[in-house]
Amino acid sequence: MKSKVNCHNLKGGFTYEAYFKCRGCRKKFGDFKAVSELNFKVNKGEIIGFIGHNGAGKTTTLKMCVGLLRPTKGRILVNGVDIDKNPEIAKQKIGYVSDNPPLYDKLTAREFVEFMYNLYTQEKKHENLNELEERMNDLFYAFELNEKYDELIEGFSRGMRQKVALIAALIHEPEILIVDEPTANLDPISARITKDIFRNLAKSGVTVFFSTHIMEIAESICDRVVIINKGKIMSLGTPKELIEKHSDNQLTTLEDVFINLTDSTNKYIVKSSILKEGD
Numbered sequence: 001m002k003s004k005v006n007c008h009n010l011k012g013g014f015t016y017e018a019y020f021k022c023r024g025c026r027k028k029f030g031d032f033k034a035v036s037e038l039n040f041k042v043n044k045g046e047i048i049g050f051i052g053h054n055g056a057g058k059t060t061t062l063k064m065c066v067g068l069l070r071p072t073k074g075r076i077l078v079n080g081v082d083i084d085k086n087p088e089i090a091k092q093k094i095g096y097v098s099d100n101p102p103l104y105d106k107l108t109a110r111e112f113v114e115f116m117y118n119l120y121t122q123e124k125k126h127e128n129l130n131e132l133e134e135r136m137n138d139l140f141y142a143f144e145l146n147e148k149y150d151e152l153i154e155g156f157s158r159g160m161r162q163k164v165a166l167i168a169a170l171i172h173e174p175e176i177l178i179v180d181e182p183t184a185n186l187d188p189i190s191a192r193i194t195k196d197i198f199r200n201l202a203k204s205g206v207t208v209f210f211s212t213h214i215m216e217i218a219e220s221i222c223d224r225v226v227i228i229n230k231g232k233i234m235s236l237g238t239p240k241e242l243i244e245k246h247s248d249n250q251l252t253t254l255e256d257v258f259i260n261l262t263d264s265t266n267k268y269i270v271k272s273s274i275l276k277e278g279d
């Protein structure tokens, strides 16, 4: 299917190389270790997908990456800026959408997005209003929400809310977009639009990371995938590399690799080989 979305205007507009580092990050909640010793680096314009079971530590990792959770140990660097030491500078570079994004029901979609823009751009408030208007139009159009522009958010479906949250995260032209389960509430066309927008953002230099349970999405758009299990990185690489690395075990899809690395009972792999024998 060819997407009709035109998002050629969604430019990054950077003056320097953006990159991201997570160095030795751990997170404990009381005595419980949710995430241990995470080390990874993301380059400018890369799309990285985190895949893992429920409770694997994806949301905790993403929240540490955006500065909403302070690591118990380790550092997060956004283009060299330590998010703990200089949170305002680091956070300005990031657009974030949580798995259940909080929106203000009594604002219209346009008012909410303007509000978010003003939060991120205090010092340039009221400047470049035409540019802001143009970018809002582009984003609302790209997400096929242009007819809802002036409607109250309280009347929006979950998918529409997800799109407003994505638009609000992109309005200040972040260098890094971090999204927890971007397609969770979206219909297939909206999911496709979101994937196209991620690809376009990455082409223009924006780094994108997201978590997902959907292997097809990870496989189709991610430059690299991080498989996370019980708070630890089990494997990191391009989908092709991960499949090749495990080809000895006759694993031929990212889903097989994921299950093999994260399902300690291996019951699904066993089951699939029994099915093959029965063919």
Ligand SMILES: Nc1ncnc2c1ncn2[C@@H]1O[C@H](COP(=O)(O)OP(=O)(O)OP(=O)(O)O)[C@@H](O)[C@H]1O
Pocket: 029, 032, 034, 052, 053, 054, 055, 056, 057, 058, 059, 060, 061
């Ligand atoms: N605030 C908290 N206090 C205590 N434990 C927490 C807290 N937040 C997360 N956890 C625990 O940390 C672990 C990782 O949770 P996290 O939300 O990061 O998983 P996840 O991979 O995003 O899961 P899902 O796919 O279900 O969203 C889980 O065992 C969870 O119960």
